[in-house]
Every structure is written in structure tokens, then in C-alpha cells.
Amino acid sequence: MTSKKKLIKAEQLEIVYPKRKGSETTPALQDISLTVEEEEFIAVIGKSGAGKTTFLRSLTGFVRPSAGKLVVNDIDVMRTSKKKIYELRRNVATIYQSFNLVERMTALDNALCGRLGYIGNIRGLLGLFPKKDKEFAYRTLVDLGLEDRVHYRVDQLSGGERQRVAIARALVQQPQIVLADEPAASLDISLTKFVLNTLKDLNKQNGLTVLVNLHDIELAKMYATRIIALQRGRIVFDGEPEKLTEDLLEVIYNEYEHGEASKSNE
Numbered sequence: 001m002t003s004k005k006k007l008i009k010a011e012q013l014e015i016v017y018p019k020r021k022g023s024e025t026t027p028a029l030q031d032i033s034l035t036v037e038e039e040e041f042i043a044v045i046g047k048s049g050a051g052k053t054t055f056l057r058s059l060t061g062f063v064r065p066s067a068g069k070l071v072v073n074d075i076d077v078m079r080t081s082k083k084k085i086y087e088l089r090r091n092v093a094t095i096y097q098s099f100n101l102v103e104r105m106t107a108l109d110n111a112l113c114g115r116l117g118y119i120g121n122i123r124g125l126l127g128l129f130p131k132k133d134k135e136f137a138y139r140t141l142v143d144l145g146l147e148d149r150v151h152y153r154v155d156q157l158s159g160g161e162r163q164r165v166a167i168a169r170a171l172v173q174q175p176q177i178v179l180a181d182e183p184a185a186s187l188d189i190s191l192t193k194f195v196l197n198t199l200k201d202l203n204k205q206n207g208l209t210v211l212v213n214l215h216d217i218e219l220a221k222m223y224a225t226r227i228i229a230l231q232r233g234r235i236v237f238d239g240e241p242e243k244l245t246e247d248l249l250e251v252i253y254n255e256y257e258h259g260e261a262s263k264s265n266e
């Protein structure tokens with residue numbers, strides 16, 4: 001049996017954001033040690049502010065770790081050159097909570113942006129994408145149910161349609177890893193499942209590695225083969241979904257309520 005490639009290796013990773021006026025500096029992430037192998041489908045869960053987005057952003061060098069070690073796709077994110085970071089971002093696509101689309105461009109042109117890492121910004125700005133890239137972007141939008149929206153400007157699309165354009169752009173990139181930050185946020189449940197099914201199919205059929213931040217525990221359990229739970233920047237669970245107990249979920253999601261309750265009982 002061939003062993004799977006380790007795509008992400010984090011060792012005692014710590015991330016501290018610069019201090020804001022009048023606030024204390026507490027690490028957004030601390031003591032994060034984990035390994036992600038190719039073809040995993042991981043859901044990252046935790047309360048708002050637990051560090052989920054920070055973790056995903058660190059994987060493509062958008063947030064710089066303060067301590068520890070982080071290697072993604074054989075690139076040491078903390079010590080590498082800008083050129084290598086761009087190379088990394090070509091192989092690791094991100095679907096953002098806020099989509100990050102170019103509003104005045106069409107769905108097709110936004111999807112084509114997924115090819116920029118391959119042809120360069122200048123050719124991209126001039127729209128000099130190879131025919132096969134254009135066909136691929138078109139097909140991907142059609143597969144995501146946007147056939148009659150391909151030539152619409154993004155600012156004319158609904159939230160769910162924009163989300164699908166953002167997914168198309170990520171898939172057109174043909175990445176090894178997809179990071180999805182709360183892809184369910186602006187979608188109704190049937191569209192959410194459609195998006196997660198799409199990622200799951202690519203995970204199973206093409207070996208795509210997926211890390212997805214999810215608020216919805218039921219969806220996390222339904223789709224992921226591994227769940228990582230964060231609480232105040234630390235990993236409090238990392239394992240198979242069936243091992244995540246109700247008791248632990250209660251601790252992770254109701255910590256503040258319990259804190260308040262215990263204070264009022266003092």
C-alpha cells in the first residue's frame with residue numbers, strides 16, 4: 001500500500017495579531033500541531049472567534065504565524081519567498097466567506113481568474129486566456145447550475161449564485177487543496193448541500209483535499225471524515241466525526257453561557 005502524501009504539517013503553531021488600542025493581545029491560535037494527508041475531507045468547527053478563519057488563512061500565508069512551524073505542500077510558509085507563496089496559492093484555492101469576486105466582471109471572467117496563476121496577471125488583465133481555459137471555466141459554471149448566468153455581471157447575481165461563481169473560480173484553479181470558509185453562510189440548505197456534495201465528489205473522484213469551516217455540526221458530521229474543533233485558538237478535538245461526543249460539543253459551544261451561569265451562582 002502506498003502511503004499518502006502529507007500536505008499540511010503544523011507544529012506548535014501560534015498566531016498573534018498585532019495589538020489593537022485598548023485591547024489585550026491573546027493568540028488567535030496557539031499550540032496547533034497536526035498533519036493533513038492528501039484526500040482528507042476535514043471540517044473545522046468552533047464558536048465564533050475560535051480561530052477557524054485564522055487557521056485557514058495561515059495555510060496560504062495570508063496570516064503570518066508568530067511561532068512554531070507550518071509546511072504546506074512542501075513549502076515552509078514562515079520562511080519562504082514571495083514567489084513560492086504565489087506558487088503555493090496556485091495549488092491551494094480558497095473559497096472566502098465574502099466571495100472576493102470582481103463585482104463588475106461577468107461570472108465567466110470571475111471563474112477565469114482561477115487560471116491567473118497559470119498565465120500571469122498581465123495576460124489575464126488583457127483577457128488572453130487560452131481557449132481551453134475559457135471552455136473549462138464555462139463548463140464548470142454550467143456544472144454548478146449557472147448556465148443561464150455565465151455572462152451576467154456578478155453584481156446582478158443573488159448571494160447563492162455568487163457563492164457558486166466563487167466555487168467555480170476555485171475549481172477552475174485545479175488546486176490540490178480547497179479551503180472553504182463557511183461556504184454555507186449565504187445559502188439555503190439545498191444549495192449548501194449541493195456545494196458540499198460538489199466538494200465531496202471532487203474529494204472522492206479526483207482526490208481533492210478539502211478543509212471547510214462549518215458552523216453547522218450536523219453538516220460537519222455528514223460530510224467530513226475528520227473534524228477539528230477549536231476553542232479559543234486551541235485544538236480541543238481532532239478525530240473521526242463519530243468520536244465527537246455531545247458532552248464535548250456542549251463544552252465547546254456553551255462555554256460562555258456556563259461561565260455566566262457559574263458567575264451568577266457565586
Ligand SMILES: Nc1ncnc2c1ncn2[C@@H]1O[C@H](COP(=O)(O)OP(=O)(O)OP(=O)(O)O)[C@@H](O)[C@H]1O
Pocket residue numbers: 017018028046047048049050051052053054055
Ligand atoms: N485582523 C485581525 N486583527 C486582530 N485580531 C483579529 C483579526 N482577525 C481576527 N482576529 C481575532 O482573532 C480571533 C480569531 O478570529 P477568527 O476570525 O479566526 O475566528 P473564527 O472562528 O473564524 O470566527 P467566525 O466563526 O466568527 O468567522 C478573534 O478573537 C478575532 O477577534
